[in-house]
Amino acid sequence: MKLKPFLIAAAFLAAPTAFAQSTHDAHGSHGAHMMADASAKPAAPTEGTVRKVDKAAGKITIAHGPLENLGMPSMTMAFRAGAPAMLDQVKAGDKIRFVAERVDGAFSVKQLEVVK
Template sequence: MKRFLIPVLLACATGAYASYALAGDDMGTMNMQMKPSSSKPAADTALSNAEVVKVDAASGMVTLKHGELANIGMPAMTMAYKAKDAAMVLGAHPGEKVKVRVENVNGAPTIVKLVKASS
């Protein structure tokens, strides 16, 4: 058990520190979260509310008017994002209320998930 604490501490220093900081100083809790078999923390897959403003099939860009994207440190704004794939571009329509997940992929903020908002 004690041996396992060292890699956990290294992992904290190299990334994902903020989410674990929320768990407080309880190292036992951190151990639980670092296990590869455990499910991801909810914050890692959180969706943000957005509205599709514009779709550009040629460039694969979707302009979103979105709420805060906490995971990439982006405040609410209207901005064009790269879509993960062509199917996502084809399925998006201006004026549609959606929920999105944007992540930095190869340095570019990319929509990795886009679903219609249930109303």
Template sequence: MKQNTQRSTATTTIAALLLGALSAFNAQAQEPAKMDHAGHDMSHASEPAAAPSADSTQVMTDGEVLRVNLAAGKVSIRHAAIANLNMPAMSMVFALKNPAELTKLKEGDKVRFHVERETGALLITQIEVVAQ
């Protein structure tokens, strides 16, 4: 009789542990993954966030200009994590809200910029060259 009670207690304990593990797994599976602009799961990203600018409503991101394309109105930037978009560090091409700002940029410039998602596209709304 004692052996049956011990077996029953062990079975109940194992069942409770399995149920707890399944509940935790199910809760995690139902949580929506954080996605970047290209649909990649970014929930694992652990890049440090960019520092906010003097205007705390706009998060500024550090970067380096790789190429300026005046004709296309775009700039290629190697950037740190973009906190307001939950995007990891990478290199990408951006359009500028004010394309005239491209004339103040050149390859190799260290910059701080703010980017927003507007009508499905990523658009730099503010950019400044940082003293080197």
């Protein structure tokens, strides 16, 4: 009868691994579904303040509110300008409304409007 405790112990040891794999698979497909949903709907503009314009690097540093379409909280970060003309439209201190997306692995400003 010593085999019974061994089988019970083995079942308990194997259960977390099986559970982790099943939840990982579920989250993996859920994450892919969520990404598809986020890219399917248009992103809402977010308000921000331009902190820096780096024409040489083609980037705009923006202190911004949450970016719902990217699942990103409020922060300050540099974005690639989606078009070179954007770099001439803004200067440090400007209040803006913008749309950011992930393009080829980089966060990029796709739309930009200076708020008067």
